[in-house]
Amino acid sequence: MEKYVPQEIEPKWQKVWEEGKAYKTPEGEEKAPKFYALEMFPYPSGEGLHMGHVRNYSMGDLVARFKRMNGYRVIHPMGADAFGMPAENAAIQRGVNPRKWTLSNMENIRKEQSRLGLSYDWDRYVGTCTPEYYRFTQQLFLLLYERGLAYRKKGAVNWCPECHTVLANEQVEDGRCWRCDSVVEKKDLEQWFFRITDYADRLLEDLEKLPQWPDRVKTMQKNWIGRSEGAEVRFTIPELDEEEVAVFTTRPDTLYGVSYLVLAPEHPLVERLIQGKANEEKIRSFIADIRNQSEQSRTGADVEKVGLDTGAKAKHPLTGEEVPIWVANYVLMDYGTGAVMGVPAHDERDFLFAKKYGLPIPVVIRPEDEEIPQGELEEAYTGDGVVVHSGPFDGMNNREAISAVADYLEKKGRGKKTVSYRLRDWLISRQRYWGCPIPIVYCDHCGTVPVPSEELPVVLPEDVVFDGKGNPLAKSESFVHTTCPSCGGEARRETDTMDTFVDSSWYFLRYTDARNTKQPFTPEKANEWMPVDLYIGGVEHAVLHLLYSRFFTKVLHDAGMVDAIEPFQHYFPLGMVLKEGSKMSKSKGNVVSPMEIINHYGADTARLFILFAAPPEGELDWSDSGVEGSYRFLNRIWRLVQQNLDLLRERPQLRPEEREAQELNRLTHQTIKKVTQDVGDRFQFNTAVSAIMELFNAIHAYPDDADRGTLAHAMETMVLLLAPFVPHITEELWQRMGHETSVHAQPWPQYDEQALVQKEVQIAVQINGKVRHKAIVPAQADRKEVETCVLAEEKVKGLLEGKTVRKVIVVPGKLVNIVAK
Structure with a gap:
């Protein structure tokens, strides 16, 4: 009997599948239901695949194969999220062009994915760094620009002095760059933004249309959007000719308890307020220090709230009393209006700040049955109660007063009811070469001019120097100097490139029509496949990538390009792969190479272990013994089928009259039902494998003198059930069993309810x-x-x-x- 040698079997079948285009997306079969299976595409770093990738792709491939066997038309594409800073850093370190480095890595990763036996339609492969793709990223930028959703403004940004680029807030960790660990600075630059805030309400409300998303992920998105209902209150500043400063508050019922205002250090009024003041230099130094701190280090619950009095006063909108204006670390310019009214008697943070700096603490809400004498609070009172010391609102329940005060402000012209969001517009500008060029030119005569669609793509130049100093694009004469598309005169190209999140915000749509050379995709193709039925990827992308993809889909829906209003019907965040309780990383020396496992044990062993070792949503702790166990199990499957090839080729009639045959037949149908539900409904792949192992044990223990047809049916069913998990060995065994067509083209086994009844x-x-x-x-x-x-x-x-x-x-x-x- 031949030994099980995956190193011979797996390349053989991978070649057959590739040459026969076994997994090409079917078209023109509208009667069959569609299924769009998608895993998040990888960044082509020089390290190739890691075990987290293997887990992600094995799960997606399992479901895609399962759905094909269940009669679905399946689209299962793959690509590379290929722009970004690592390639540019590699160019600086290695003296190579990032394009060459990235394309080489993309090819390497494709080979490794093929080694895993993944059922991708490679004809739909896209790399976001190719002009064929980013031409349409630029076209979609122009669509947003035409719809008033792309704009340029000056603003304070996170600047990494080492990487020479702008960082998003989430790329700043403890005040340092997430890639090079340099201290991040604040810098004022002209930047391009997408107006995602225009879609804030829809992004929030439509989460209710996603019942197959985990609640924790939807909660993360809700918190990121951060919708708050309240009132805008307008204070005036006498020394600036009654100029107004707007404050957003969710508690207008406490307005009469304001004893100070706090401005963010970045607030545009601060500069004017401190000019000529005695402590001007002290405040400037304080502001410079605060501005370079991360959001977490300024607003964390355990962070001390610190501030300085500007010496300026603001006039209360209803009482006319003047209150001091401070600057403090805990107020951010990118939340609300960048100004906060201090109500220390009824806000814990304000209470601590007022206590620290000796500011008044006027009480304006008291419990229903209790008096609170002024000046005797030991902590802020944040509960509900009766409004006091608040003019016409005295004696009112504070919940009623929230709306009443807001209405009164509007009547007096001093404010209005409004909604505030934590979500800010999406900053997409990056000062680096390896990204999608923004298709804009600047002309002294015509101003800001979009590049016409027919002139796209704006291609990245080759004459660039990667010396680690500044933006290479800005130093490329051939790129910067151009002609104005409007007047034909001299013009300058925009040298910022787009945030790589833009590339990944629509790639799933490109897959539906990946070879279209005239438009990003046709509505007909997109509507045939969208939305994605199953999207698998790490929970670290649960906020920004998913939010931006949802935003893009809604914009394209509004533009009539796709019917779907949400990109991903079912999002499944998988758990991390650990080694000895820690996340695998090169710095910890605990990385396990997927290729080493595949070379030694085969891809089917790697897939089986990673699908069996833990629930898919949970963390998987790597186990060498677990890999060995999976390999032994496949060897036992191999030997069992090999020993019974004559029987399996004969395919005797099923006659489960005897008790042993009835019991094996019952277990066979029970296993079909269990695996079908665990893979198709519950996403409990590990328990599905466990059920197949129980069936194997029953087959192995089956008496030699019991019905042979029942045995053959059980073994054949076992191979079919295993096929989506371990595609190579099952393909080989299926052929040896005498079948002429692929095991992956077979109908999925169906269970008989009558056979499940134990007699x-x-x-x-x-x-x-x-x-x-x-x-x-x-x-x-x-x-x-x-x-x-x-x-x-x-x-x-x-x-x-x-x-x-x-x-x-x-x-x-x-x-x-x-x-x-």
Whole structure:
């Protein structure tokens, strides 16, 4: 009998699948239901695939294969998220062009993905760094620009002095760049933004249309959007000719309790307020220090709230009283209006700040049945109650006062009801070469001019120097100097490139029409496949990538390019792969190479282990012994089928009349049902594998003299059920069993409800508490019938000979205990 040699089997079938285009997306079969299976595409770093990739792709491939066998038209594409800073850093370090470095890595990763036996339609492969792709990224930028959703403004940004680029807030960790660990600075630059805030309400409301998304992920998105209902209150500043400063508050009922205002250090009024003041330099130094701190280090619950008095005053909109204006670390310019009203008696943070700096703490809300004397608060009172010391609102319930005060402000022209969001417009500008060029030129005569669609793509130039200093694009003469598309005069190109999140915000749509050379995709193709039915990827992308993809889909829906209003019907965040309890990383020296595992044990072993070792949503702790165990199991499958090839080729008729045959047949159908539900409905791949292993054990223990047709059916079913998990070995065994077509082209096994009914059950027979016999009785028999059956058996009669039965205790389905003397 031949040995199981995956190093021979796997390349053989990968070649067959590739040459036969076995997984090409079917078209023109509208009668069959569609299924769009998608895993997040990789960044082509020089390290190739890691075990997290293997887990992600194995899960997606399992479901795609399962759906094909269940009669679905499946689209299962792959590509590369290929722009970004790592390639540019590699160019600086290695002295190579990032394009060459990236394309080489993309090819390497494709080969590794093929080694895993993944059922991708490679004809739909896209790399976001190719002009064929980013031409349409630029076209979509122009669409947003035409719709008023792309704009340029000056603003404070996170600047990494080492990478020489702008960082998004989430790329700043503890005040340092997430890639090079340099201290991040604040810098004012002209930047391009997408107006995602225009879609804030829809992004929030449509989360309710995603029942197959995990609640925790939807909560993360809701928190990121951060919708708050309240009021805008307008204070005036006498020394600036009554110029207004707007404050957003969710508690207008506490307006009469304001004792100070706080501005963010970045607020545009601060500069004017501190000019000529005695402590101007001290405040400037304070502001410079605060501006370079991360959001977390300024607003964290355990962070000390610090500030300085600007010396300026603001006039209360209803009382006319003047209150001091401070700057403090805990107020951010990108939340609300960048200004906060301090109500220390009814806000814990304000209370601590006021206590620290000796500011007044006026009480304006008290409990229903309790007085709170002014000046005697030991902590902020944040509960509900009666409004006091608040003019016309005294005696009102504070919940009623929230709306009443807001209405009064609007009547007086000093404010209005409004909604505020934590979500800010999406900053897409990056000062680097390796990204999608923004298709804009600047002309002294015409101003800001979009590049016409027919002139796209704006291609990245080759004459660039990667010396680590500044933006290489800005130093490319051939790129910067151009002609104005409007007047034909001299013009300058925009040298910022787009955030790589833009590339990944629409790639799933490009897959539906990947070879279209005239437009990003046709509505007909997009509508045929969208939305994505299953999207698998790490939970670290649960906020930004998913949010931006949802935003893009809604914009394109509004533009009539796609019917779908949400990109991903079912998002499944998988858990991380750990080694000895820690995330795998080169710095920790605990990385396991997928290619080493594949070279030694085969891809099917790697897939089986990673699908069996843990629930897919949970963390998977790598185990060398677990890999060995998976390899041994595949060897046992191989030997079992090989030993029974003559029987399997004969395909004898199924005759499950005997008890052993009935039991194996019942377990076969039970396993079909279990695996079908675990893969198709529950996404519990590990328990599906466990069920197949139980079926294998039953087949292995099946008596030699029992019905052969039942045995052959069970083995054939086992191979079919295993096919989506371990595609190579099952393909080989299926062929050896005498089948001419691929195991992956077979219909998925169907279970018979009648076969699941257990007709007989084996029970223990005890005499005076000791097990003396095993009896077979009808599964549905009642206690009296069980007793009659057991006492009628010749073996039991012999054991009771010469004794008198005093009592018979029946435990249905388990045992009979006969008390006899």
